[in-house]
Amino acid sequence: MSKQHGWKPLEITADDAGVDPTPAGLAGFLADTDKISSMLIAEKALVFRGFQVSESTLEPAMDLLLPNRLAYVHGNSPRSKVGSNIYTSTEYPPELTISMHNELSYAHAWPSRLLFFAAHEPTTGGATPVVDGTLWLESLDPAIREAFAGGVRYSQNLHGGRGLGKSWQDTFETGDQAEVEAFLKGTEAEWEWRGDGGLRVTQLRPSTVRHPVTGVEVWFNQSDQWHPAALGDEMAAELAQILPEEELPQSVRFADGSAIPDEYVIEVRDKGLDAAVDVDWHTGDLLLIDNVLVGHGRRPFTGPRRILVAMSD
Incomplete structure (x- = not known):
């Protein structure tokens, strides 16, 4: 170790x-x-x-x-x-x-x-x-921490059986739309069923949280994993040619809807791995x-x- x-x-x-x-x-x-x-x-x-x-x-x-x-x-x-x-x-x-x-x-x-x-x-x-998680948070540039302070907006496009990424059936471990809706109603998420049988889910979440016992603040979001830039230049370019951002299986923006700069998520990814x-x-x-x-x-x-x-x- x-x-x-x-x-x-x-x-x-x-x-x-x-x-x-x-x-x-x-x-x-x-x-x-x-x-x-x-x-x-x-x-x-x-x-x-x-x-x-x-x-x-x-x-x-x-x-x-x-x-x-x-x-x-x-x-x-x-x-x-x-x-x-x-x-x-x-x-x-x-x-x-x-x-x-x-x-x-x-x-x-x-x-x-x-x-x-x-x-x-x-x-x-x-x-x-x-x-x-505290070390990860403290390792980030203060400008990046400030930019993320308002939280992030995650978007998922879950197909109905065929397509890129996961299906909504696999994601929620059910084929019953009513069960999915009942789950989502308790999550503060927004969702819509698509004409092609897929499901689009949007969620606003914080970028950091505090531990319920110790109270320490930690970096706590998956912005880099949901952002195409963190996949590498070649992969990001290929995805951009296939689908616009709003149609990707998953994507992320700041909570106000503005784009997260590529260099921000790359630093988040690299600082986490380095630490x-x-x-x-x-x-x-x-x-x-x-x-x-x-x-x-x-x-x-x-x-x-x-x-x-x-x-x-």
């Missing part, structure tokens, strides 16, 4: 915990849920190593770490559901870097915890970088993060990397 800027996740082994190096030993250590909660807030991220956990023995630890496991409803990244609110990590091509972000920070509500599990380590690379600490994976590892205090991403990899993800409020 690489360390930068004086912070890194706390690594816990069986020796550290004073228990047997087994799934049962880990479950015994995690049974003191109040202690684990205090550790997570203090350390921001916890790595559990050497407990010989497998997919078939993961459930007891997951139930203790994620007391109210959530579905990935309104999630925008491609992934597969493999169990009871358990998903694969984002299924982007392995040669790509996934920039830093807090899960569902563009949504009306977000999980407070994320748990990652290494079912199969990659052959090379594939670390999950994590970044202290990140890599968590390298070994089969059986678990990583628990506070989803407000810490952002996460993915490094490129080779080999059959299989990381499972679940979340809790």
Whole structure:
């Protein structure tokens, strides 16, 4: 695990915990849920190593770490559901870097915890970088922080079965339009059903939030991931030739509707990655993060990397 800027996740082994190096030993250590909660807030991220956990023995630890496991409803990244609110990590091509972000920070509500599990380590690379959200915020140019102070406006075009990006059925895990509308009514979003069977959703969200326990302010938006400039000049140019901004699967502007300069989102992306600490994976590892205090991403990899993800409020 690489360390930068004086912070890194706390690594816990069986020796550290004073228990047997087994799934049962880990479950015994995690049974003191109040202690684990205090550790997570203090350390921001916890790595559990050497407990010989497998997919078939993961459930007891997951139930203790994620007391109210959530579905990935309104999630925008491609992934597969493999169990009871358990998903694969984002299924982007392995040669790509996934920039830093807090899960569902563009949504009306977000999980407070994320748990990652290494079912199969990659052959090379594939670390999950994590970044202290306060450090990320403080690393940005003051002019950029000021420009984002009013928040951001996210727009999604979700197709009805065929098209670029995700369908609204996959995004909301239902084929019932009434269920989608019932969900969106509680999110302060605006939406409209399109004539082609698709759905357009627009949301105004803050660029920073404060942690509900510690009160610290953190960078908390996905403007760089929703902005074509952060995809690279070549990809952005190709998208611009195919579709205007208002027809892209996802796009972002400042809350007042004005365009976010390309250089702003590129700095946000790069500063987050520069400040990140890599968590390298070994089969059986678990990583628990506070989803407000810490952002996460993915490094490129080779080999059959299989990381499972679940979340809790």
